[in-house]
Each structure stands twice: as C-alpha cells, then as structure tokens.
Amino acid sequence: MKRLRAVYLDDDSTLAQMSKPFYKSFFEQCGYDAEFYDAAGEGPGRKVIDAHDPHVLICDLGLDKEFEGLHTIRALRGLYPDLFVIGTSRGEYHNKLIDARQPSFHMFLDRQALFGGQKRYLELSQRRFLEDFGVETNVRITNLDTLSAGPFAKAGLKRELVSLIRQIMFSGHSPDDLMHPDEVTLEPMGGGLSGSQVFKMISRNSKSGIVCVPAVVKISALDEAQQELDNYHRFVKWGLPYTWRVDLLGSGSTRHYGAIAYSFILSDLHRFEPLTDALRKQENERVAEVVNTLFSPEMRRWYGDPLIRLEENIVERYVGRYFRGTEAQSVAEKRFAEVTQKAFGGQLNGNSVQIGNRKFDQPGTALFGFPMGEYRSCICHGDLNSNNVMLAENGQTIFIDFQETGRGHVFEDFVTMEASIRLYHGDDGLHGEDLLNADLDTGNGDDPSGLDAMHRLVAQVRRLARRNFPGEAFATYYFASAAFHLRLLRLSTLTPGQAERVVSAILANLYHLVHGRKSKAG
Structure with a gap:
C-alpha cells in the first residue's frame, strides 16, 4: 500500500478527530495508507504544508464562517497548485457559489455520505479520486x-x-x-x-x-x-x-x-554527444553527413510542400522574434560597430561601413528600413542549433528541446544550423578580411570549391535550403541569416573569435541582400 500524507484543515478539532477514521478508510480503499496533519486555518495550514510536504489537502468549505473554507482553498491553491484538494462540508453549497471562488477543490466528499457509509456514493468518489490524483507518493x-x-x-x-x-x-x-x-x-x-x-x-x-x-x-x-x-x-x-x-x-x-x-x-545503450562536439573537433565528414540527414529533401517531414503557407511581412516576423523593443536592437548594433572596427578595420559612416574598398550597409538600415514583403512558412524545430541535435555512436541522429517548435519562416532551421557551424567549428585560421572574403564567396552555396572546411559546411546548408524550398526567394535567406546573427551579438558569452565570425556573416549577408535589391532595381 502506498503512503499518503494529508493535511486536515478544520477549525472544529472534535469534528476533525471524528472524521479522520472515515477518511483513512476511504484512502485505504483507494490503496493508500494515509497519515494526517491538523491545521485550523490558512496560516497554520501553510506552516503544516511547508513542514510536512503533504500530497492532499482536505478542507471544510465553511470553517468558522460562511465561505471561509472556500477562500482558504483559493489562497492555498494559489500558493500550492500541485496539492490535490478535497472539499468537504457540514452544510450545503450551490455550484454557482463554488464556481465564483476559483481555484477551488479538485473533488468534493459529502461528509454525511462518508459517515453513513453510502456504498454507491463512496465507490463513485473513490473512482473519481483514482482518476484525478496523479502523484507518485512513494518516490x-x-x-x-x-x-x-x-x-x-x-x-x-x-x-x-x-x-x-x-x-x-x-x-x-x-x-x-x-x-x-x-x-x-x-x-x-x-x-x-x-x-x-x-x-x-x-x-x-x-x-x-x-x-x-x-x-x-x-x-x-x-x-x-x-x-x-x-x-x-x-x-x-x-x-x-x-x-x-x-x-x-x-x-x-x-x-x-x-x-x-x-x-x-x-x-x-549507446554513448552520444551533441553535434557541437563534432564541430569543435572538426569532424567535417561526420557533420556533413548529419546535415544532409537533417535537411535532405527526400527525408523531410515538417518541410513538406503540403505544410507550406504564404505569410505577410518577413520583417515583422524577425523583428518580433528577435528584436522586441528598441534596446535589443541597439545593444546588438553597438556590438556590431565595436567588432567591425576592431576585427575588420571598418570605418563607420552614417548608415554605411567601409572595409577596404567595399562599402556595406549598417544592419539597422538594411534589415529594418526596407520592406521585404511575403514569405513562406512551414513547421520548424525553432531552435535547431547544434546543441539540440544529438549524435549516437550507432549513427542515429535525434532532436531535443521543442520549446520553440511551431510555424516559422521556411529557412529558420537552416539559418540556425548555419550559425551553429560558425559559432562552434574549430578555428581554420581565417580572420579579418580573409574571413569576410570567404563569407562573401559562399553566397548561395552553389560553388563550394576553394572554400575552407567551415564555409563548405555553410554552403552545404544553403544548397539544401534551396533544394527544399526552390519557390522561396533566396533573398529571404540572406535577410534571415543577417537578422539571426545580429541577434547573437546580444549574447555576453560570445568569445572574440565567435563575435568576429558572427559579424562577418552579417556583413556578407547584407552585401548579398542589398546588391540583390540593386540588381532588381536596375
């Protein structure tokens, strides 16, 4: 028989002592050996709950005045919503009065029926308790x-x-x-x-x-x-x-x-590690195989054409997701300016950045000051970073963490995975303008020849994004990637090397995005 601790809350100690044997019998019929702790009101009840960690609270609905028990139940349910509460009464109460004082008890036990041993009523009440009480009391x-x-x-x-x-x-x-x-x-x-x-x-x-x-x-x-x-x-x-x-x-x-x-x-049964570890160890062939498994058009589940829906305003999608409030955007843009100057020798001129003989738009202007129009959505993991992809030694790949799963831009999972590759891949020795040139050369992923290992993986992700969603303008990928990487600059945990890679990705994405717009305009 399982153990069960119950607080019996009643201001009439004589009635409480008389009632507890009937409740003990009730719980025994349900398979529980009950131990009771007495309390006479809300304050004493809180002390008993904190001291003895009960599973069940039994409370008279009236106590010393009408509805006082209901008020006490509501207060204790607010503090301890996981407690299973049984209401009992020495009088009659209408459901309308009880419903007006929520949260209330989980079930009601009529004291007269309990004392009188009304078999059918007790059987139904025991069934109700067993259906609603879902706590492992012995663990x-x-x-x-x-x-x-x-x-x-x-x-x-x-x-x-x-x-x-x-x-x-x-x-x-x-x-x-x-x-x-x-x-x-x-x-x-x-x-x-x-x-x-x-x-x-x-x-x-x-x-x-x-x-x-x-x-x-x-x-x-x-x-x-x-x-x-x-x-x-x-x-x-x-x-x-x-x-x-x-x-x-x-x-x-x-x-x-x-x-x-x-x-x-x-x-x-098998050892496992996050994809992040494989990136850090530069196990590039293994990572490439996993990326292909995750995003192969032949194996897609959430990304299938029947799930695609046309949505309005991609700018609102990413601003609402990553930059709620002006402070979030200003923090990211300030870090962008600092890293651009320090790592790339960038010169900030109003809405533009000069690096060598190239001019780049500032992210705030390029991302949020230009209408982008419609985009396609599908079901996305929502946070498909390399820490949420587990690799088992037998070759299986498993997703975890579905807190952000839902409908989103078709390229969101691809962009998140690309960012993880940049954050965690071992150092290939590229820095400054060499790093930026590699990001610019990656483009839409069509031609990975001549790229270093990290950028070949990024190019692979981008090719798979286009294969999965050939109908989505790739300009929305550049936009999404720039917005996601800009959001990462708000993280205080980024190392200088990670921040440099993130800013390089932002600059390259903005370059392709803005030049694509100019080509269309021309």
Whole structure:
C-alpha cells in the first residue's frame, strides 16, 4: 500500500478527530495508507504544508464562517497548485457559489455520505479520486540535499522540485513493488542559453535494485514548459519518425515551474554527444553527413510542400522574434560597430561601413528600413542549433528541446544550423578580411570549391535550403541569416573569435541582400 500524507484543515478539532477514521478508510480503499496533519486555518495550514510536504489537502468549505473554507482553498491553491484538494462540508453549497471562488477543490466528499457509509456514493468518489490524483507518493530524490546549485537550493523551491518528480514518475495506483522505481537521482546537465534546469535522472527500485529507464528532466518557467509540452503533442508526437526524437515519459507543474521528462538518448545503450562536439573537433565528414540527414529533401517531414503557407511581412516576423523593443536592437548594433572596427578595420559612416574598398550597409538600415514583403512558412524545430541535435555512436541522429517548435519562416532551421557551424567549428585560421572574403564567396552555396572546411559546411546548408524550398526567394535567406546573427551579438558569452565570425556573416549577408535589391532595381 502506498503512503499518503494529508493535511486536515478544520477549525472544529472534535469534528476533525471524528472524521479522520472515515477518511483513512476511504484512502485505504483507494490503496493508500494515509497519515494526517491538523491545521485550523490558512496560516497554520501553510506552516503544516511547508513542514510536512503533504500530497492532499482536505478542507471544510465553511470553517468558522460562511465561505471561509472556500477562500482558504483559493489562497492555498494559489500558493500550492500541485496539492490535490478535497472539499468537504457540514452544510450545503450551490455550484454557482463554488464556481465564483476559483481555484477551488479538485473533488468534493459529502461528509454525511462518508459517515453513513453510502456504498454507491463512496465507490463513485473513490473512482473519481483514482482518476484525478496523479502523484507518485512513494518516490524520493536520493541526493536532494546535495542539489545546492541553481534555484532549487531554497526550501520552498526544493518542495516544488520534489513535486515535479512525483508527478513525472506517476504511472498508476497499483504498480509492481519490485519493478516500479521509488528512488531517483538527479545529475545536473546544464540548461544552455534558455535558463532551464536540465538533469539526467536515474531511477531504481529500492527493493529489487533494478535500474529503470534513464531520462532527461528539463525544468523551465511554467509558461515555457507548457509551451514545449504543447509543441511536442502538436508537432513532434505525430510529425517526426521515432528514430529522430526522444520519447515523452511524463510532465508536471507547480506554482513557478513546469517539468518535462524525455527518454534518455537510446535508453543510454549507446554513448552520444551533441553535434557541437563534432564541430569543435572538426569532424567535417561526420557533420556533413548529419546535415544532409537533417535537411535532405527526400527525408523531410515538417518541410513538406503540403505544410507550406504564404505569410505577410518577413520583417515583422524577425523583428518580433528577435528584436522586441528598441534596446535589443541597439545593444546588438553597438556590438556590431565595436567588432567591425576592431576585427575588420571598418570605418563607420552614417548608415554605411567601409572595409577596404567595399562599402556595406549598417544592419539597422538594411534589415529594418526596407520592406521585404511575403514569405513562406512551414513547421520548424525553432531552435535547431547544434546543441539540440544529438549524435549516437550507432549513427542515429535525434532532436531535443521543442520549446520553440511551431510555424516559422521556411529557412529558420537552416539559418540556425548555419550559425551553429560558425559559432562552434574549430578555428581554420581565417580572420579579418580573409574571413569576410570567404563569407562573401559562399553566397548561395552553389560553388563550394576553394572554400575552407567551415564555409563548405555553410554552403552545404544553403544548397539544401534551396533544394527544399526552390519557390522561396533566396533573398529571404540572406535577410534571415543577417537578422539571426545580429541577434547573437546580444549574447555576453560570445568569445572574440565567435563575435568576429558572427559579424562577418552579417556583413556578407547584407552585401548579398542589398546588391540583390540593386540588381532588381536596375
């Protein structure tokens, strides 16, 4: 029988003591051995919840005055939305009055029916509890006290972490006691640039010693986690082949956080690494094979013609996505000016930049001061950088992180991957004008001859972009790439070498974009 901790909130201590045996019997019929903690109001209830970390709250709807219990439930649900709340009453309440005081209880137990042992009512109530209560009460995090890094060091937030794991691990009310995991160890993995907390989760059964399926748990701000969960169901579950994606094992939510658990890559049967590592090691043939796999027109899923839609105003698309507010754009343009002068000897003259005998437009003018018109959209991963592409030693390629997945410009995933190649590829020794010339020579990717290894990979991405979407003007690729790289300049973590590559990409994209416009005008 599973353990269950419940707070019994009632200002009438005599009635509370008389009621608890009936509730204990109710929970036993559901398969739970309940332990009760008493409280007489909202303040005492909060103290008991913080001290004993219960799974269930039972609260009288009236307490010492009409509706006081409903107000207390609403307040405690706001603070502890993951608590399962059972309302009970010594009087009658109409649904209209209850609905006006949300959030309210998850289920109601009529005290008279409970005391009277009304069999049919109790059977229906037990079924309701088993349908709605989805928490693994027996699981514990073995290294909880050592998880001192990140936001979960505080006691209240540690409680939220425990609650998230309990929700993720729930798989029914009567699991096999030698199979189902009841111990979890969390190993921090780092959350990248998103601010999320990512853990490798190892779970085991303490009786049999069986180690269960490893998982990756990603904990994010509540709205971001919900968005990723929605995206997984909308675009990934039925849209990607099983060999390209991780499996969703469970999810949970608390006041501040949401969590999603994905199956660990290939159940940890094979070693794996992010594509970023292969780029850093300059494993160019391996990277080229992965890029071809990801973007091959013969293997496309999200990029298929039936999913393409014509959209209005590509400028608004990228301004809204990367440069909300004038500060975001000004920070990026200031960094652009600094790197242009230092790395390329650029001379800034109003809306233009002079480098050697070439003149380039400033990004603000070229990107946001000229109408670009329509563009095509499809389903995009939304953040297909090299850290979100995992390579297993058996050759499989798997996507992770679907927080940004949804409809976007057809070239967005290609541009993001191209930027990762620039950020993480090992140093080929190109700097200054030599680097800029290589970026200019890359163009639309048609002729990779004479290019260094990094730019050959960039050219490959661009060729595949054109093969996938021959109907989309390639000027929108130059625009998207310039906008994305400009956005990267807002990152304080860029090394000087990365910033130089990013600015070189911006300059080259703007050059091709502006000269293409002039050719059309001519």
